Structures are given as C-alpha cells and as structure tokens.
Amino acid sequence: MDNIKDFIFNVNGFDIKASYFERSIDEIFIPVLREWTEMNKEKDERFIIFLVAPPAVGKTTLSQFLEYLSKSVEGIDEVQAIGLDGFHFHSDYIRSHSVNIKGNEIPMSEVKGCLETFDLEKLKAKLKELETKNVMWPIYDRNIHDVVENSIFVNKKIVLIEGNWLLTDEEKWRDLKDFCNYSIFIYADEDLLKQRLIERKMKGGLTYEDALRFYEKSDSVNVRRVLNNHLKADLELIMKENGDYTNHGVTH
Numbered sequence: 522m523d524n525i526k527d528f529i530f531n532v533n534g535f536d537i538k539a540s541y542f543e544r545s546i547d548e549i550f551i552p553v554l555r556e557w558t559e560m561n562k563e564k565d566e567r568f569i570i571f572l573v574a575p576p577a578v579g580k581t582t583l584s585q586f587l588e589y590l591s592k593s594v595e596g597i598d599e600v601q602a603i604g605l606d607g608f609h610f611h612s613d614y615i616r617s618h619s620v621n622i623k624g625n626e627i628p629m630s631e632v633k634g635c636l637e638t639f640d641l642e643k644l645k646a647k648l649k650e651l652e653t654k655n656v657m658w659p660i661y662d663r664n665i666h667d668v669v670e671n672s673i674f675v676n677k678k679i680v681l682i683e684g685n686w687l688l689t690d691e692e693k694w695r696d697l698k699d700f701c702n703y704s705i706f707i708y709a710d711e712d713l714l715k716q717r718l719i720e721r722k723m724k725g726g727l728t729y730e731d732a733l734r735f736y737e738k739s740d741s742v743n744v745r746r747v748l749n750n751h752l753k754a755d756l757e758l759i760m761k762e763n764g765d766y767t768n769h770g771v772t773h
Contacts, residue, residue, distance in 0.1 A: 523765070530585040535663070539582040542765045546590070549766055553756060554591055557703060558598040561679055566652050569700055570600075571754075572683040574707035575747040576634070576740055577717035578760050580604075583707075584683040591679075601677035605684025607659030608644040609633070612667040635743055636686050641693055648700040651675065685743065688751040698752055706754035708769055713762055714744050 524543045529536055541550075561568045572587075574580045584602035591600040609615070615629040620637040629638050650656050657671035687697055688704060698704070718740045722732035757769035 528586060528589065530582050530589075532581045532585065537582055539579065539586060540764060541586060545766045549758065549768065550587060550590055551594055551597075553705075554587065554594065554597045554600070557600070557679055558596070560703065561598050564702065568679045568702050569648070569651065570679070570681040571687040571698075571701045571704040572681055572707075573685065573688045573705065573747070573751065573754065574760070575709060575714055575744045576685060577714045577721065577744075578707050578709050579764075580683040580685075580707070584681050587681060598679055599677055600679045600681050601675060602681045602683065603658050603673055603675060604660065605639070605644070605682060605687060606661035607668055607670075607672070608639050608641075608647075609661055609668055610638055610640050632739055632742075634685075634739065636689060636691070636694065636746070639686065645697070645700075648697070651680065652700065685747050688754060689747075690750050690752050695752060703756075704752075704754040705756045705758065706751060706769075707758045707760050707766070708748065709760040710762070711741075711744055711748070713760075715741065718744075 525540050526543060526546070527538060527540050529538055531537070557568065557570065572580055572584050581604060584604070588600050588602040591597050610618070610629070615633055615638060618629045619626045620629055620632065620635075621627075622632065622635075622637065632638065647656060647658070655674065655676040658673040658675050659668050659670045660672040661667070662669050686694060687701070688706060689695065689697075715736055718736050719729065719732045722735055723729060727735065758766045759769045760766055
C-alpha cells in the first residue's frame with residue numbers, strides 16, 4: 522500500500538491538513554520541480570507557473586506543498602506560491618454591482634467567485650509588472666471575506682500562481698496564458714467535487730439543504746465552467762477519489 526504523508530499549511534488564515542501519497546511526490550511533484558529548475562536556468566526574467574483546477578480540488582494546499590517541497594529537496598530552485606483570489610473585486614463593489622450572465626442581470630453577490638467577479642485588467646497589469654519586478658500581491662482574506670491589498674512581497678525567481686480561471690478559454694481571459702511559462706491543469710470527477718463543496722459549506726455552518734442549494738446555484742456552474750472551458754496545459758493531472766494524483770497527459 523502506498524504511504525501517505527501528512528502536512529499542515531496555513532491557507533487564508535486557517536490551518537489545513539493536507540495528505541499526499543509518496544508515489545505522487547516522487548513520480549510527479551519532485552520531477553516537475555526539477556523541470557522548472559532546469560527551465561528557469563535558461564530564462565532571465567521571472568518564471569511564472571499557472572496551477573489551475575475547479576473548486577475543491579485543493580489548489581491552494583497543493584501550491585503551498587510545492588513551495589514547501591522546493592525548499593526541502595536538494596538541487597531544486599525555490600518556488601513562491603501565490604493565488605488568484607486577491608483579484609476578486611472588493612466586497613463593496615460586489616455588493617453594489619451586477620453581472621450579465623447568459624442575458625440575465627444577476628447581483629454579483631449571488632455569484633461571487635465566478636469569472637465575472639474578478640478584476641481582469643488589474644490582474645493583467647500586475648502580471649505584466651511581475652514579469653520583470655518584485656511586486657506586492659493582494660490576497661483574499663476569508664476571515665473578513667474581502668481583498669487585502671499589498672499583502673505578500675513576491676521576490677522569488679519562480680512564482681506559482683493558483684486559481685480557477687487562469688487558463689479560461691474565453692475572450693480576454695485566454696490572453697493570460699501569454700504571461701505563463703508553464704501550466705498545470707487538474708481534472709476531477711464532478712460528483713466528487715460536489716461532495717467536497719457541500720461538506721465545505723456544512724463545515725462553515727450551513728445545513729445540508731442550504732449547502733446543496735448553494736452548490737446547485739453557484740458552485741456547480743463554476744465547476745463545469747472550469748472543467749469544460751480551459752486551454753491545454755503543459756502538465757495535466759487527474760485527482761482521484763482518494764485524493765491522489767495521476768497523469769492525464771503531458772502536452773509539451
């Protein structure tokens with residue numbers, strides 16, 4: 522039986538336990554870190570990686586784990602992990618604006634987290650700056666449910682950015698790939714993600730019925746949109762039901 526290693530990471534102000542199989546560490550994660558190290562040697566400017574997956578796959582903890590591994594394994598260049606969520610519009614903006622989705626005007630507050638609730642132009646400007654400079658990066662603080670600007674000083678040569686929408690194949694968003702030197706996409710079964718997202722909401726205090734209703738109205742839309750509408754990635758993985766990862770295919 523494959524051995525599992527447990528880790529604790531602070532994610533958005535909360536301590537989160539994450540478990541990874543030794544086989545995946547040895548056969549997927551350490552090799553890709555070594556590949557980034559070699560690619561980084563040939564690049565003068567910053568090396569930027571996108572890690573993309575639907576909600577509830579565990580992108581944030583995986584990005585933190587890859588940062589941890591990069592500091593722990595000899596001969597690997599250090600990776601700095603940051604996230605997309607700091608590019609949500611601020612809460613006061615979301616409360617006072619609506620978005621047009623399939624011809625319907627919907628309050629932003631009802632679909633917070635969807636593509637249209639992110640400030641794409643702000644993100645592009647920050648990525649352009651990140652290519653050649655050290656920058657201050659915003660975060661989304663889940664304790665206050667709002668963006669906090671200038672929270673992380675990004676100063677490493679290899680930077681890993683995780684988020685749902687970074688490889689979205691839609692107008693204006695697909696241009697983001699121009700900033701990316703390497704990309705990862707993680708697939709997962711929709712029923713598994715549904716279970717995980719409902720459990721997440723129930724841990725936050727919702728009843729099962731309310732959590733299910735939120736999933737059907739909001740989360741399910743985002744899950745399908747990410748899974749069905751993304752650009753090809755350099756490394757594509759599948760997250761299995763037990764939380765382990767397997768290769769879906771390498772496209773470069």
